Amino acid sequence: MKSTQLFQRSILATAAVLAFAAHAGEVEVLHYWTSGGEAKSAAALKATLQAKGHVWKDFAVAGGGGDNAMTVLKSRVVSGNAPAAAQIKGPALQEWAGEGVLANIDDVAKAEKWDSLLPPVVANVMKYKGNYIAAPVNVHRVNWLWASNAAFKKAGAKVPTNWDEFFVAAEALKKAGIIPVAHGGQNWQDFTTFESVALGVGGADFYKQALVQLDQGALTGATMTKVLDTFKKVKSYTDKNAPGRDWNLATAMVIKGEAGMQLMGDWAKGEFVAAGKKPGADFTCAAAPGTAKSFTFNVDSFAMFKLKNEANSQAQKDLATAIMSTDFQEVFNLNKGSIPVRLNMNLAKFDDCAKLSANDFVATAKNGGLVPSVAHGMAIGSATSGAIQDAVSQFWNDDKMSSKDAQAKIASAAKVK
Ligand code: BGC
Numbered sequence: 411m412k413s414t415q416l417f418q419r420s421i422l423a424t425a426a427v428l429a430f431a432a433h434a435g436e437v438e439v440l441h442y443w444t445s446g447g448e449a450k451s452a453a454a455l456k457a458t459l460q461a462k463g464h465v466w467k468d469f470a471v472a473g474g475g476g477d478n479a480m481t482v483l484k485s486r487v488v489s490g491n492a493p494a495a496a497q498i499k500g501p502a503l504q505e506w507a508g509e510g511v512l513a514n515i516d517d518v519a520k521a522e523k524w525d526s527l528l529p530p531v532v533a534n535v536m537k538y539k540g541n542y543i544a545a546p547v548n549v550h551r552v553n554w555l556w557a558s559n560a561a562f563k564k565a566g567a568k569v570p571t572n573w574d575e576f577f578v579a580a581e582a583l584k585k586a587g588i589i590p591v592a593h594g595g596q597n598w599q600d601f602t603t604f605e606s607v608a609l610g611v612g613g614a615d616f617y618k619q620a621l622v623q624l625d626q627g628a629l630t631g632a633t634m635t636k637v638l639d640t641f642k643k644v645k646s647y648t649d650k651n652a653p654g655r656d657w658n659l660a661t662a663m664v665i666k667g668e669a670g671m672q673l674m675g676d677w678a679k680g681e682f683v684a685a686g687k688k689p690g691a692d693f694t695c696a697a698a699p700g701t702a703k704s705f706t707f708n709v710d711s712f713a714m715f716k717l718k719n720e721a722n723s724q725a726q727k728d729l730a731t732a733i734m735s736t737d738f739q740e741v742f743n744l745n746k747g748s749i750p751v752r753l754n755m756n757l758a759k760f761d762d763c764a765k766l767s768a769n770d771f772v773a774t775a776k777n778g779g780l781v782p783s784v785a786h787g788m789a790i791g792s793a794t795s796g797a798i799q800d801a802v803s804q805f806w807n808d809d810k811m812s813s814k815d816a817q818a819k820i821a822s823a824a825k826v827k
Pocket of ligand 1: 442448473474475476550657677708709710786
């Protein structure tokens with residue numbers, strides 16, 4: 411090659427690098443994915459952004475369910491220093507958008523045809539006044555029961571399909587010297603169990619009336635008393651070290667066979683998978699007792715905050731585009747335990763738990779069994795939801811409180827605005 415040609419080539423290469431660098435932006439991402447399966451999923455998001463030539467600035471705030479992360483986010487936004495993207499979901503997206511701090515990413519959504527790629531129930535939540543302000547990553551199902559096959563075999567127990575069978579299995583596990591129910595110690599964990607009990611005992615219509623519409627009649631009626639009695643009975647099968655325990659440590663007890671079951675959303679599957687366990691062979695996923703025909707949904711999404719820097723804004727948009735791509739939706743959800751939120755994805759690489767979830771998501775959207783998770787911020791505003799969750803946890807933790815007293819507390823918490 412002649413020296414002039416070489417020179418021209420190196421000029422072109424340098425120009426390409428400079429052009430790339432000029433467009434490289436930094437995206438600070440607030441998330442709370444710090445457990446085994448969660449961290450792998452966050453790493454997939456980071457790799458996706460980096461592959462576009464941008465810089466990932468990690469802003470991880472540990473604490474399942476995201477309560478800690480939301481507290482930190484508020485103080486950052488109040489001091490005028492919002493991250494580019496933050497893991498916010500459900501009605502909280504509307505609350506943040508109402509503050510005027512979120513960016514309009516409609517140009518990305520239009521170019522990528524998000525309206526036709528997302529179920530309307532999800533797309534509506536991602537929009538504020540008709541414009542997209544957040545990008546969804548997945549659909550988690552919350553009403554799951556996770557069972558250790560080894561523990562159930564040792565106890566000679568059968569994975570329950572209703573609450574009567576649940577307590578039969580719990581007794582058998584207890585007799586075999588196994589902790590029947592792995593549980594942890596935050597309000598959202600108590601409420602994750604509570605909403606599955608409400609759905610299983612009361613059915614989807616009761617769930618919607620009591621926990622979504624906050625109907626006082628439903629909250630103070632006989633079905634609610636039965637739900638609270640059943641919920642409290644579950645507590646008697648947990649161990650005394652549950653207070654303060656993180657959800658993933660409770661999952662680890664089931665993974666090791668020290669505990670028989672856990673009522674938890676399918677981010678728990680991310681933990682089993684990260685520990686090398688296989689559904690069917692090592693553990694069983696089943697709808698929470700009595701909830702096979704319902705689906706409590708929990709959609710993780712990233713809200714995009716308004717940014718001043720042009721390159722960072724572009725990087726933020728590239729992140730939004732990447733989040734909805736088929737490649738990302740596959741690798742992320744394989745690790746996370748959830749299913750892709752993007753419609754018509756090929757699920758060949760997904761396991762039977764994910765396939766069941768995908769089928770049930772579609773079926774329940776048609777039969778009225780698809781309900782938003784209250785514990786995971788999908789159903790009601792944060793103030794009301796916080797008050798109700800406090801009341802439920804108070805009942806869970808206070809062995810002297812009656813179901814009737816708890817019921818009155820929950821009904822009055824439902825009026826908090
Ligand atoms: C989030 C999940 C997360 C889980 C535990 C849920 O509210 O939607 O993404 O894995 O909390 O932290």
